[in-house]
Amino acid sequence: xxxxxxxxxxxxxxxxxxxxxxxxxxxxxxxxxxxxxxxxxxxxxxxxxxxxxxxxxxxxxxxxxxxxxxxxxxxxxxxxxxxxxxxxxxxxxxxxxxxxxxxxxxxxxxxxxxxxxxxxxxxxxxxxxxxxxxxxxxxxxxxxxxxxxxxxxxxxxxxxxxxxxxxxxxxxxxxxxxxxxxxxxxxxxxxxxxxxxxxxxxxxxxxxxxxxxxxxxxxxxxxxxxxxxxxxxxxxxxxxxxxxxxxxxxxxxxxxxxxxxxxxxxxxxxxxxxxxxxxxxxxxxxxxxxxxxxxxxxxxxxxxxxxxxxxxxxxxxxxxxxxxxxxxxxxxxxxxxxxxxxxxxxxxxxxxxxxxxxxxxxxxxxxxxxxxxxxxxxxxxxxxxxxxxxxxxxxxxxxxxxxxx
Numbered sequence: 001x002x003x004x005x006x007x008x009x010x011x012x013x014x015x016x017x018x019x020x021x022x023x024x025x026x027x028x029x030x031x032x033x034x035x036x037x038x039x040x041x042x043x044x045x046x047x048x049x050x051x052x053x054x055x056x057x058x059x060x061x062x063x064x065x066x067x068x069x070x071x072x073x074x075x076x077x078x079x080x081x082x083x084x085x086x087x088x089x090x091x092x093x094x095x096x097x098x099x100x101x102x103x104x105x106x107x108x109x110x111x112x113x114x115x116x117x118x119x120x121x122x123x124x125x126x127x128x129x130x131x132x133x134x135x136x137x138x139x140x141x142x143x144x145x146x147x148x149x150x151x152x153x154x155x156x157x158x159x160x161x162x163x164x165x166x167x168x169x170x171x172x173x174x175x176x177x178x179x180x181x182x183x184x185x186x187x188x189x190x191x192x193x194x195x196x197x198x199x200x201x202x203x204x205x206x207x208x209x210x211x212x213x214x215x216x217x218x219x220x221x222x223x224x225x226x227x228x229x230x231x232x233x234x235x236x237x238x239x240x241x242x243x244x245x246x247x248x249x250x251x252x253x254x255x256x257x258x259x260x261x262x263x264x265x266x267x268x269x270x271x272x273x274x275x276x277x278x279x280x281x282x283x284x285x286x287x288x289x290x291x292x293x294x295x296x297x298x299x300x301x302x303x304x305x306x307x308x309x310x311x312x313x314x315x316x317x318x319x320x321x322x323x324x325x326x327x328x329x330x331x332x333x334x335x336x337x338x339x340x341x342x343x344x345x346x347x348x349x350x351x352x353x354x355x356x357x358x359x360x361x362x363x364x365x366x367x368x369x370x371x372x373x374x375x376x377x378x379x380x381x382x383x384x385x386x387x388x389x390x391x392x393x394x395x396x397x398x399x400x401x402x403x404x405x
Contacts, residue, residue, distance in 0.1 A: 002026035002084070002096060004077040006070055008044045018044070020066070022073065024100075026093040033097060035073070036115070037066045038122070060313055061129070062121040069118055072111055076103060108147040110140065112194065113185045126315055127254075127274070135181040138165070150195035153186060155203050162204045172205060179206050214346050215353035216338060218400055221246060223336040225400070238328035240291045241305070242347050247288050249368045249393055250348030253325075257307040257318050264304065273370045280370045283390035285397060351396065358399065360392045368392060 003025050010018040017038035024031045043063060045052040051067045053060060080099050084091045104111070113136050120129035142164045148157070158179070165175045183201040190197045225243055229236035245251050254274050263271050269282045297306045308317040326343045333342030340346075348369065355365045368389045 002081045002093070004074055004081075006049045006074065007032075008039070008046065008049075010041045015040075020044075020070065022077070024077065024093050024096050026091070026096060029093040031093045031097045033100060035069075037069060037118070039063065039066060061126065061315065062118070065114070065118045065121055065129070069114055072114060073104075076100065076111075108149055109153055109185070110136065110147040112150070112189055116185060116188065131177075132181055132185075135178045138178055139182060150186070150189055153195075154198060154200045158182075158200045158204045173208060175204075176206050176208060179204050214340065214343075215349040216340075216342070216346060217350075218354055218396075220336060220338060221350060222400060224332060224342075227332065227335060229332075234324075235328050235332060237295055237306070238325045239332055240295060241307075241325060242329055242332075242342070242344060244288060244291050244305070245344060245347035246351055247285060247291075247393075247397060248282050249370075249389070250351035251282075252348065253322055253344040254318060256305060257303070257321065259304040260302050261304050262302070276370065278370050283393065285394070287397060354396050354399070355392055358392075358395055360395070364389055364392050 005023040005025070007021050007023050008018055009021060017040050020035050020037040020039065022033040022035065024033060039051060042054050043052055043059070044050075051063050051070075053063055077096070077100055080096060080103065084096065084099075113132065117129050117132045117136070120126075120132060139161065142161050161182075162175060162179065165178065179201055183206065186195075186200065187197075189195050221243070224239060227239060229239055241253070241256065245253065245256060248256075248269070251271075252273070252275070255271055258274065259269070259271055263269055264284060267284045269284050269288075270279065272279050292304065295306050297303055298309065302310055307321050308314050322344070329342040329344065329346075333340075352365055352369060355368065
């Protein structure tokens with residue numbers, strides 16, 4: 001009876017990942033199949049032949065993706081063995097391996113996309129891997145979990161998926177988001193020679209519709225700032241994080257939570273946007289310092305704000321904090337009578353809107369926000385003087401201090 005076993009080969013170099021491979025056995029003949037999965041020795045349970053999740057679990061998501069990939073590969077080989085047993089009287093271990101390579105080479109869409117997700121995680125692109133995972137989950141739901149080969153990904157399938165999403169009430173921008181990710185996966189398969197380019201997504205919507213205005217006025221921000229939340233510490237922290245984002249030119253929440261104490265030197269806050277890698281500097285203002293002093297971090301923390309703790313699953317902490325703080329902000333928005341939900345992202349829109357109202361040049365606003373789009377930002381970012389952006393920010397913050405901003 002043919003079988004497949006999952007094996008691990010540790011690296012001969014200390015502190016380097018080892019390799020996971022498969023052992024195919026039939027009629028006492030053993031053959032090996034290499035994989036692209038890499039884990040450290042302490043992340044592999046030799047006795048159980050399975051991934052182990054050590055503490056701290058900083059690689060939890062990557063290891064879970066590796067586990068999912070192994071399960072898919074083992075199931076594929078078991079299907080091959082079953083097919084051979086049903087349709088053949090004799091076969092060899094080499095034929096099993098060849099069939100596995102052929103089916104993997106033909107690459108089902110699900111398998112190829114799962115491999116791409118694993119690759120993104122191993123490269124540290126956690127956020128992108130999460131959007132790919134969400135898209136794959138949605139596409140799987142549409143296909144009732146039944147995998148599809150690349151040659152079946154055509155315009156009819158793409159249009160049917162689009163209609164499926166519309167019938168579920170999914171908004172156009174989210175539909176476009178899913179379609180663009182699937183198109184990127186498909187194009188990558190084309191680049192690797194796995195399938196021919198048939199442009200299956202040419203008839204579905206892949207644009208971006210304008211969203212409802214999410215900016216609020218300086219007057220509204222002043223109301224939020226003046227709320228007495230001293231008896232509600234969680235709301236107070238959420239409010240102050242919102243204000244900190246506004247004070248720092250609409251800094252994104254993910255960039256805020258990963259700010260380190262070492263990023264603040266000589267009155268200048270420097271950080272790189274996690275989304276683009278762009279280095280930004282901000283003149284440190286009194287209102288920013290007041291928030292830091294009002295919400296001190298735990299002793300020994302390397303971070304500037306008390307949102308995540310180092311040494312545990314920081315990505316999960318960030319996601320949980322994001323949901324929790326936005327929930328509190330919605331309540332704060334109701335307290336000051338806002339008609340639209342208040343979220344952390346509103347601060348970014350509001351800073352840009354306030355800057356525009358103060359007649360600040362669009363190019364300064366663009367650099368202040370740290371935009372790095374493929375076209376627009378390259379036009380606007382013409383090596384502006386950082387001091388000009390800081391003057392723009394000071395102008396907005398001074399206006400906020402006035403009785404009638």
